[in-house]
Amino acid sequence: MHDLSACELLQHYRRGSLSPVEVARATIAHIERWEPRLHAFYRFDPEAALAQARASEQRWQRGEALALDGVPLTLKENIATAGCAMPLGTAALADAAPALADAPPAARLREAGAVLLGKTTMPDYGMLSSGLSSLHAAARNPWDLSKGPGGSSAGAAAAAAAGYGPLHVGTDIGGSLRLPASWCGIFTLKPSLGRIPIQPPYAGRVAGPMTRTVADAALMMGPLSRPDWRDGMSLPAQDIAWQSAPLDLRGLRIGLWTDAGWGLPVDPEVQGAIEAAARLLEQAGAIVEPLAPFSTRAMIDGLDRFWRMRSWLDISALAPERRARVLPYIRQWVAAGEHCSAAELFQGYSQMAAFRDSAIAACQAFDFVISPVAPVPAFEAELASPLDDPARPFEHIAFTVPFNFSEQPAASINCGCTKAGLPIGLQIIGKRHDDLGVLQLSAAFEALRGPQQPWPTP
Template sequence: MPEIADLTAVELLQHYRRKTLSPVEVARDAIARKARHEPAVNAFCGGDDETTLAMARASEDRWNRGEPCGPVDGVPTTIKDNIAVKGWTNFKGSAVTSKAPADEDAPAVARLRQAGAVFLGKTCMPEFGWKGLGDSPLTGITRNPWKLDRTPGGSSSGAAACAALNIGCIHIGTDGAGSIRIPAAFTGVFGIKASYGRVPAYPISVMGFLAHVGPLTRTVEDSALALGVIGQPDKRDMTAMTAPPPDYRIGLADGVRGLRIGWSPRLGYVRRLDTEVEESAEKAALRFAELGAIVEASDPGFHDPLETLTTLWSAGAALALEPFAAEQRTLIDPGLVEAAEFGARISGAQYADAFLYQRNALASTMARYHERFDLLLTPTLATSAFEAGRLTPADGRFGTDWTRWTPYTYPFNITQQPAATVPCGFTADGLPIGLQIVGPYGADALVLRAARAFEAAFGWDKLSEPRRGM
C-alpha cells in the first residue's frame, strides 16, 4: 500500500470504504507530518490536534457503521485564516484583530463539517490578505516547500505550502486578485477560483465582489470533489448562487477535443515576462492541440485593468483598517496601511465608476471573447517564486509593486470568471511554473475538465519533503 502522505482525497475515501485505512490513522499521520514540516515552512497559525482527532474518531465511527455523512468524510482539510471556524480564532494574519474564538462556521466550513471533513488547522496568510505574498506581522514568513528560501506566494500561502507537501488533501483559500492561483503556481499545485458566488462567503469580504473562496489541491479531481461540497448554497450570503452545484466529478474526464482555445502570452499589455515562464507556458498551451483542441494565439482585447483593481482593492483595505486607531496601525504591515490610506481618499464616484462601469466593460469584453473561444490560456504569473520576505524580485525588473508580476490573475477577479492554474513545468533551478485556464462565467465544470485533460496527459511532479534553498 502506498504511503498515506502520497494519497489523494479520492484515494483515501476508497481506502475508507475498503477499511484498509481509517480516518484516525490518516489524521495521526497528517498531524505527525505537520509537526515535522511546520518548523521549516511555517504554514499553520491556529487549530488544535485534539479537535482534529475528535473529528477523525467521529468519522471512523461513521465509516465503521457504513454511514459516512458526506462526500469528504474523514478527509484531512485546512482552512485559511480569514475563513471562520467555530471555536478557533480568526486572526486574518493580523496581530490587532480580536483573539476571541469564532462563534460560527463560515459557509464553506459549515458545508465541510456537515460532509465529515477533518480539520487540521488554520493556515497562514499576509495581513487581511492584502498582497500576493506569504508573510505577516502575526506569523512571520511562510516558505515555499520547493525551495525554503523562496516565497510560496499568497495570500493563501499556508494553504499552498500544505498542498505541496500533502499535509491534508483539501485546502480552502480565498482569491481577491489571484490569492489562490498565485501560491498554487509558485508551489506546483492545482488551484481554482470558481465563478463568483459559486462558493458562498460570510461575512462578505471587504474586497466585495473581487473575493472568491476555493480549493487548492494536489489533483484536479480533489478540487472537483471539494468544490461540489463548499459550493452548496448558504442564505447568509445574498450575493451567492442559490442553486446547488453539480457534481463536478461527472464529465471531468471528457477531455477538450473540439474546444476552441485562445492562447494569450501577454494579454496584450504585459511588458515583463520571464523567458522560462513564457516558454514553458506556451509549450503547455500548444499541448492542448495534441489533445484535440483548436488552439489559436489571440489576445482578449482589453487594456491593463490595474487602476480598476487598485480603486476597489484600496477602498476595501480602508474599510478593513477603519476600526483600528493610529497606535494599532503601527503594528500593521506598512504596505497595507499605505494602501488603506490611499483607499480612504477614493471618492464615492470613483468607486462607483470602477465597481459599475469599468468592471462591466471588462466583463463584456471577455463575454465577447468567449463567443469565439471556449477557454483562454495564459501564464499564471510573470515570474517564478523569488526570495521570501520580498514584495518583488531583488533585481528590480518588476519595480516595487507586487501587482506587476501578477498581471494575469486580477483581471478575472474583476470579471468574476472561473480561473484555475495547473503546474506546467519548472525553471532551470527547479521552481514550478503555472498555466492559467480561464472560462466564461459559470463554466466552472469546463475549466476543471480542461485542467484534468492536461493533468491526465502530461501530469506534474509532486514533493514529499521540503527542499532547502541554494
C-alpha cells in the first residue's frame, strides 16, 4: 500500500477497496523498516497519524470526504505545525518552543484531509544541499545509503523515494526542492514565487510538492495554492485546472541549457541523460535549440556574500554556547559575513535582480527551457556539499538558483540514472507564473521516458 500513488489511493477509498486506517498502518510499518537507516524524520508520530486516519475513514463512510482525505503526508521541519517545535535542523535551537499555528502549506493540506505522518529533516538553517545536520543523524539516500539525499529538503526527498506515503512538502531558496528531488529520483515543482503561500515569506523562498508522480504533485497544487493572508507576496486566487492533460509537444520551442557559465562541470553521465531527454522531446515534435550561458560568477559571488552576512547576523545573535552547537561547516561559511561592508552587502543583495533579469531575458525566446538540475550525481552522506568546501559552497546550484530570483516555475523529473544506479534529474523551466505549463510538460515527458528502475526497498 505504501507504494500506491495518492491518485490510486483516492480511487481505492471511493470504491471501498482500501481504508485510510489500513493504508496508514501499512505505511507506518514500512517506515519503521526503513527509518533506522534512512534518518528522514525529525518527528514521526504514528499515533497522531492513526487518529487522523480514523477520522478520515469516518468521513468517507459518511460521504463527506475531502480532496486528499486519508492520503499519507509528510512536511519539512521548517513548515510550522501547531504544537511541534521547529529547530530548523540545528542543535543551537534544539529547545525551540512549539509552534502556535500551522503555516499555510500545513493548514491547507490538513483542511484537505491529508494524514500527517510527521516532519522530515533538514540541515542547519536549511543552508546546505545536504542531509548533514548538527541536530539530526545524517539523512541517507535510499538508492545508496552511502550517499546523501541532497537538501535542504533532505528528509522529504528520501521519504518520497523510500515510499513513506505519496505526498511530501519541502521548501526551496536556491535549489532545495529540485536538487534532492534529482538525487532521489522523484518529481518536484518549485512554483512561481507566491503561487503557494508560505510563512515567513521572503525573496526566492517557496514551498512545493515532492512526489513520485507528476499527477500527485498536480493533485496537491489545488489545496497548496489557495491564498493565505499571512503571505504578503502570495499571488491572487486563480481557478487553475491543475490536473489538465499533458501538453501536445508539436511545435513547442524548448531551450536546451547545459552550460551554466560557472560552477562544477557537468558530469558526462548527467550530460548524456539530459541530451537523451532532449531527443525524446524532439521526436515528439518539439523544437529544441541550445541556450547559451546567462548567469555569471559575479552574480553568485555577490549573492554568497549577502547570504553569509544574513546568516552571520542570525548566528552571531545566539549566546556563545548555542553558537558552538551550529554545524562547523556553517560556522566557517558565515564567518566572512562579520567583515562584509555596507557596499558589499548592497552589491550582493542586488544580484537577486541581476539573476532575475538575466534569466527572464534568456528564456524569453522559448516556451520552456530544459537543463540538468545538478551537474553531478548524489555525493557522500557525510559531506556538506559535493566539494565540502565552505569557501566554495554553491558550485553545484548554478542550474537551479537563477529561477528562485526570476520567480519562474521549475520542476525536477527523473530522466535516467548513472551506471551505479543513481538518479539523474531533468529540470523543466517555464515562464513566470506558468506553473500549469511546467506540470503539463513534465507529464508529457513522464509518458515519453518509459519504465523506470524499481523503487528502492529496505
